Amino acid sequence: MEIGRRIQAGFLPSRLPEIAGWDIAAYFRAARDVGGDFYDAFEIDGQRHIGLIVGDVCDKGVGAALFMTLFRSLLRAAAKSQDFRGGAGIAGAAGDPPAILRNSLRFANDYIARTHGDTSMFATLFFGLLDPVSGQLHYVNAGHEEPLLVGTGGVKGTLGNTGPAVGLFEGVDFAVADLVLMPGDLVLAYTDGVTDAVDSGGTQFTAGRMRDFAATGPRGATGLVAGLADAVERHMDGAVRFDDVTILSVSRSARD
Numbered sequence: 001m002e003i004g005r006r007i008q009a010g011f012l013p014s015r016l017p018e019i020a021g022w023d024i025a026a027y028f029r030a031a032r033d034v035g036g037d038f039y040d041a042f043e044i045d046g047q048r049h050i051g052l053i054v055g056d057v058c059d060k061g062v063g064a065a066l067f068m069t070l071f072r073s074l075l076r077a078a079a080k081s082q083d084f085r086g087g088a089g090i091a092g093a094a095g096d097p098p099a100i101l102r103n104s105l106r107f108a109n110d111y112i113a114r115t116h117g118d119t120s121m122f123a124t125l126f127f128g129l130l131d132p133v134s135g136q137l138h139y140v141n142a143g144h145e146e147p148l149l150v151g152t153g154g155v156k157g158t159l160g161n162t163g164p165a166v167g168l169f170e171g172v173d174f175a176v177a178d179l180v181l182m183p184g185d186l187v188l189a190y191t192d193g194v195t196d197a198v199d200s201g202g203t204q205f206t207a208g209r210m211r212d213f214a215a216t217g218p219r220g221a222t223g224l225v226a227g228l229a230d231a232v233e234r235h236m237d238g239a240v241r242f243d244d245v246t247i248l249s250v251s252r253s254a255r256d
Contacts, residue, residue: 011038012028012038013042017042017050019050021132021253022130022253023221023251023253024250025226025249026039026041026248027246029246030244031242031243031244031245032061034065035060035064035244036057036059036061036065036067036068036123037054037057037245038068038069038072038246039053039054039055039189039246040052040053040072040075041053041248042080044079044080044129050250051079051128052128052248053072053075053127054126054190054248055071055072055126055191056145056244057071057122058122058123060243060244063121067119070112071108071112071167074107074112075105075108079101097131097136097178098138101140101174102173105140105142105163106172106173106174108166109168109170112166113167122165122168123142123166123167124142125144126140126141126142126189127142128189130181134180135180135181135252136178136181138177139177139178140162140176141159141161141163141177142162142166143166145189145190145192145195146159146161148187148188148211148214149179149186149187150186150187150214151186152184152219152254154215155214155215159179181251183254183255184254185251185252187249187250189247190210190248191243193246194232194245195207196242196243197232197235197236198236199235199236199239200238200239205235213227221251
């Protein structure tokens, strides 16, 4: 299990992209030695776009961890490699964020459904492509917890679902939504291990508490992720862990 833990840790990014005017931060803690949550952040075509992913594979433990590595690898390969672009038959994938997202999700979804359909394994995930010059964020929310959009005045809204979970059925079409992050804006993506975390008495952390923390907590991705992770850990206070906890955030400098 320790070997498995180290191998899984190797599938998470060793460093996050560093872009002038932007802050990207993440936190991950498995409920067991290995887990089914994952996150990723990587450059596409230099720094033209930044891929941001948070995912949650169904089930827990070794099985979920194995599929976590598969989902993560399929998505990253499909998004980054010219060899994969267009592989799902979607025109205009090269350099086109909506097409890259649709192609990547279609490729991973169909591979899992076709090759491993008998396992009934699937993942909910949020996958965004950020243009750090314009601040435009194209994204797919595949049945995942809705990330928060936070501005200088508090929570502005959520990034809602645009498609089903990944890996259940072949041929699923994933719609792409978009928004523009203004100076001072922040996106907070997470898994349900954050909101469902319980203390020794069974009281959940709750989505409302997380939303309040996002609205009033530290500004900027690094401070908010660190503060939220600490708040969740203090809430649990040694209680038994039932789910993985994963947080990913990106923020635009207010001075941009």
